[in-house]
Amino acid sequence: MMEAMGRVTLQTIADEVGVSRMTVSNAFSRPDQLSADLRATILAKAAELGYAGPDPTARSLARGRAGSVGILFTDTFSYAFEDEVAAGFVGAIAAELAPTGSAITLLTSDTTADFVPARDVALDAAVLYACNDDSGAIDWLVRRRLPLVFVDHRPRPGYDSVNIDDREGARLAADHVIGLGHEHLAVLTTAHGAEAGFVSAPFAATHVVSEQRLLGWFDAIHGAGLDAPVVQAPKHGDPADAIALLWELDPRPTAIVCFSDVAAAAAIRAATEYGLVVPDDLSVVGFDGTQLAAWSQPSITTIRQDVAAKGRAAATLLGERMTGSTKRARRIVLPVELVVGDSTAPPPTQR
Amino acid sequence: MMEAMGRVTLQTIADEVGVSRMTVSNAFSRPDQLSADLRATILAKAAELGYAGPDPTARSLARGRAGSVGILFTDTFSYAFEDEVAAGFVGAIAAELAPTGSAITLLTSDTTADFVPARDVALDAAVLYACNDDSGAIDWLVRRRLPLVFVDHRPRPGYDSVNIDDREGARLAADHVIGLGHEHLAVLTTAHGAEAGFVSAPFAATHVVSEQRLLGWFDAIHGAGLDAPVVQAPKHGDPADAIALLWELDPRPTAIVCFSDVAAAAAIRAATEYGLVVPDDLSVVGFDGTQLAAWSQPSITTIRQDVAAKGRAAATLLGERMTGSTKRARRIVLPVELVVGDSTAPPPTQR
DNA sequence: ATGTCTCACTGTACCGGTATAGACGCGCTG
DNA sequence: CAGCGCGTCTATACCGGTACAGTGAGACAT
Numbered sequence: 001m002m003e004a005m006g007r008v009t010l011q012t013i014a015d016e017v018g019v020s021r022m023t024v025s026n027a028f029s030r031p032d033q034l035s036a037d038l039r040a041t042i043l044a045k046a047a048e049l050g051y052a053g054p055d056p057t058a059r060s061l062a063r064g065r066a067g068s069v070g071i072l073f074t075d076t077f078s079y080a081f082e083d084e085v086a087a088g089f090v091g092a093i094a095a096e097l098a099p100t101g102s103a104i105t106l107l108t109s110d111t112t113a114d115f116v117p118a119r120d121v122a123l124d125a126a127v128l129y130a131c132n133d134d135s136g137a138i139d140w141l142v143r144r145r146l147p148l149v150f151v152d153h154r155p156r157p158g159y160d161s162v163n164i165d166d167r168e169g170a171r172l173a174a175d176h177v178i179g180l181g182h183e184h185l186a187v188l189t190t191a192h193g194a195e196a197g198f199v200s201a202p203f204a205a206t207h208v209v210s211e212q213r214l215l216g217w218f219d220a221i222h223g224a225g226l227d228a229p230v231v232q233a234p235k236h237g238d239p240a241d242a243i244a245l246l247w248e249l250d251p252r253p254t255a256i257v258c259f260s261d262v263a264a265a266a267a268i269r270a271a272t273e274y275g276l277v278v279p280d281d282l283s284v285v286g287f288d289g290t291q292l293a294a295w296s297q298p299s300i301t302t303i304r305q306d307v308a309a310k311g312r313a314a315a316t317l318l319g320e321r322m323t324g325s326t327k328r329a330r331r332i333v334l335p336v337e338l339v340v341g342d343s344t345a346p347p348p349t350q351r
Numbered sequence: 352m353m354e355a356m357g358r359v360t361l362q363t364i365a366d367e368v369g370v371s372r373m374t375v376s377n378a379f380s381r382p383d384q385l386s387a388d389l390r391a392t393i394l395a396k397a398a399e400l401g402y403a404g405p406d407p408t409a410r411s412l413a414r415g416r417a418g419s420v421g422i423l424f425t426d427t428f429s430y431a432f433e434d435e436v437a438a439g440f441v442g443a444i445a446a447e448l449a450p451t452g453s454a455i456t457l458l459t460s461d462t463t464a465d466f467v468p469a470r471d472v473a474l475d476a477a478v479l480y481a482c483n484d485d486s487g488a489i490d491w492l493v494r495r496r497l498p499l500v501f502v503d504h505r506p507r508p509g510y511d512s513v514n515i516d517d518r519e520g521a522r523l524a525a526d527h528v529i530g531l532g533h534e535h536l537a538v539l540t541t542a543h544g545a546e547a548g549f550v551s552a553p554f555a556a557t558h559v560v561s562e563q564r565l566l567g568w569f570d571a572i573h574g575a576g577l578d579a580p581v582v583q584a585p586k587h588g589d590p591a592d593a594i595a596l597l598w599e600l601d602p603r604p605t606a607i608v609c610f611s612d613v614a615a616a617a618a619i620r621a622a623t624e625y626g627l628v629v630p631d632d633l634s635v636v637g638f639d640g641t642q643l644a645a646w647s648q649p650s651i652t653t654i655r656q657d658v659a660a661k662g663r664a665a666a667t668l669l670g671e672r673m674t675g676s677t678k679r680a681r682r683i684v685l686p687v688e689l690v691v692g693d694s695t696a697p698p699p700t701q702r
Numbered sequence: 703a704t705g706t707c708t709c710a711c712t713g714t715a716c717c718g719g720t721a722t723a724g725a726c727g728c729g730c731t732g
Numbered sequence: 733c734a735g736c737g738c739g740t741c742t743a744t745a746c747c748g749g750t751a752c753a754g755t756g757a758g759a760c761a762t
Contacts, residue, residue, distance in 0.1 A: 011748080023710085025748095058747070062748080063750065081441055088433065115418075386741095
C-alpha cells in the first residue's frame with residue numbers, strides 16, 4: 001500500500017478487484033445490484049486502499065444534485081449569529097433538512113472580487129433570510145433559477161415566502177401598554193447603518209420587518225387616538241444613544257415599544273442607568289420572545305414568534321420545490337403571541 | 352427565447368455565437384484569453400439565454416476544488432447556535448474564509464440512514480468544533496484525507512488544533528474567589544447527556560474542555576489547601592436541579608465557579624430564587640466572557656476567551672493546509688483573561 | 703429441448719466544465 | 733523575406749462519477 005499511487009478512484013478499485021468500474025459504483029451506491037460476496041470483496045479492497053467512497057463532487061455532477069441548500073444573509077455572519085433569532089432559525093432549518101440529505105451552506109452577500117458565493121457555490125436551493133432587496137446576491141440566485149424561499153423578507157412574485165405576522169405582533173405590543181393606561185409611548189426601531197435619531201412617520205423603513213412592525217405599532221397608537229415619537233438605532237451597535245434622546249422629551253414617555261428583545265434589554269439598561277425603575281417608572285416591550293427576554297431582570301414583556309416553526313416551514317417549502325411539483329408560490333404567515341413579563345405595568349401617574 | 356430548450360450550458364452559447372466551448376469558458380473564467388469584443392458578444396448572448404455562469408458543480412469537478420469548508424458540530428445545530436460562543440466562532444471563521452473564496456457548510460454528526468454529511472458533501476477541508484471523539488463523522492473526514500483543524504478538541508496526532516487555555520482560565524477563576532477569602536467553593540460543570548448530580552474527582556470528564564477546566568479549578572483549590580464538591584448539569588437543559596443540590600450542603604458554598612456564563616447566569620437566578628443575594632451571600636464566576644456575562648444583572652465575573660481570534664486562527668491553519676505547504680501539525684493555544692464583574696465579592700462572614 | 707425470467711455484471715454515453723498544447727494569422731525584427 | 737513572438741481561438745483529453753441499456757448464464761416452467 002505505497003503512498004506513491006495517485007488518487008484512488010472507482011477505477012483503481014475496479015482494476016484491483018478485476019470488475020468493471022460500474023460494479024464498484026454499485027457496491028457503494030446501489031447494493032442491491034450485485035451479489036453480497038462481491039460487494040464485500042470490493043468494500044474490503046476499498047478499505048485497504050483507503051478509499052472513502054465516491055467523490056461527492058463527481059457524484060453531484062452525475063446525479064445533478066449538490067446535496068446542500070444555501071442560506072443567504074445580508075449581514076456578515078458575525079452579526080447573523082449574534083442574533084438569537086437568526087441563529088435559532090438556522091438551527092431549525094438545518095435540523096429539518098438533515099433527514100432529507102441536505103447540508104446547509106452559509107452564503108454572504110460580501111462579494112470578493114472574483115468569488116461570489118451566491119453564484120459560485122454548488123446548491124440545490126436557497127433560503128433568503130431577512131436580506132435587503134438590493135443585495136446583488138439575490139439576483140444571482142434568481143438567475144441560477146434555483147428554488148428559492150424568502151424568509152422575513154418582502155415576498156417576491158412567483159416565489160415562496162415565510163413571514164411572521166409582524167404587524168399584528170406590533171399591534172399587540174402597543175395595545176398591551178395602551179391597555180395598561182399609557183398615553184405617552186415611544187417607539188424604538190432599528191435600521192441598517194442608520195444613525196441614532198428621531199424618524200418621522202410616515203417613515204421610509206428599509207426593511208419589511210421594520211416596516212410592518214412600525215405599521216402595527218401605529219395601528220394601535222393611532223387607533224387609540226394617540227401619537228408617538230420614533231427613535232431609530234443603528235442595527236448593529238449600542239442603541240443607548242438613541243434611547244437617551246427619549247429622556248429629553250416632555251412629556252417623557254412612560255412606555256417604549258421596541259423592535260427586538262435586544263433593543264428592549266438595552267432600553268431597560270439605559271433607563272436603569274438614568275435612574276428610572278422598570279416597570280414602575282417606565283414600561284418596556286420587546287419583540288421576538290427570546291431567552292434574553294425570559295432571563296432578563298426584570299423579564300421582558302414581548303411578542304413571541306416561533307423560530308423553529310419558521311425553520312420548519314421554510315424547509316417544507318424547499319422540499320416541495322425541489323421535488324418538483326411545480327405549484328403556485330405559497331406564502332406562509334406564522335402567528336405571534338403576546339407574552340407578558342415584568343417589564344410592563346400601569347404608568348406612574350396611575351399608581 | 353423560448354423556454355422549451357433544455358439546460359443552457361457553455362455549449363449552447365458556443366453554438367449560438369459560433370465559437371468553441373472553450374472560448375465561452377474563457378469568457379467567464381479567464382477574460383485575458385480572448386478579445387474584449389468577442390467576450391462582450393459572448394456575455395451578451397449568455398445574458399440573453401439566461402445563463403448565470405459556469406455550473407459550480409462541474410467547475411468544482413474540473414478544478415478539483417469544492418469551494419466550501421465544513422464545520423462539524425457534535426450537537427444538533429439548534430444547540431450549536433443557541434450557544435453564543437459557538438455561534439460567534441462560526442461567524443468569525445466564515446468572515447475570515449470569505450475573502451479566500453470559500454463558503455461554510457454546516458455538518459452534523461446526525462447520520463440519516465443513507466446520508467452522512469461528513470462523507471457525502473463536497474468539501475475542501477473541515478473544522479471540527481468541540482466534537483466528541485467518538486463521533487463517526489470525524490472518521491469519515493479523516494478517511495477522506497481532508498485538511499482538518501480540531502478546535503476546542505483534544506488535539507490529534509498529525510493534525511492542526513486550536514484551543515484556548517482552559518486550564519489556566521479555570522485556575523484564574525478559582526484563584527479570584529479564593530483571593531477574596533472564600534473557603535467553601537463549589538464547582539458547576541456540564542456534561543453531554545448527564546444527569547444532575549454530584550461527581551467525584553478525579554472525574555471522568557467527557558470532553559477536553561470540561562476536563563481541562565476541572566483540572567484548572569482544582570489546581571487552584573487544592574493549591575490553597577481546600578477542596579470542593581462538583582455538581583454536574585446536563586449540557587442542554589436547565590442546570591437548576593444541579594444547582595439546588597448545593598443549597599443542601601453544610602457548610603453551604605459561598606462561591607460557585609461555573610463551566611460557562613450560561614451556567615453562571617442560571618446559578619445566579621437559582622440563588623436569587625432561593626433567597627440569596629449575589630454577590631453578598633454568594634459569589635459566582637462564569638466562563639467565556641460572553642455578552643450575557645456583561646449584560647447580566649449583576650454582571651458576571653468571568654474568564655474571557657477571544658472567540659473571533661479562535662475563528663481567525665482556525666481559518667489561518669486551514670489556509671495553510673489547503674495551499675499545500677505540508678508542514679508539521681501546529682497547535683495553537685489562545686490566552687484567556689479574568690474579567691471581574693459584580694457577581695463576586697468577599698464571603699459573607701468577612702463582611 | 704425450448705422459451706422466458708431473473709440475477710449479476712458490463713459498455714457506453716453522458717453530467718458540464720477546465721487544462722494544456724497546439725494552430726493560425728499578423729506585425730516586427732534582422 | 734525568412735524567422736519569431738504574440739494574441740486569439742480551437743481540439744483533445746480529462747475530472748470521477750452515474751444512468752441505462754444491454755449481455756450472458758443459470759433457473760424454471762412448458
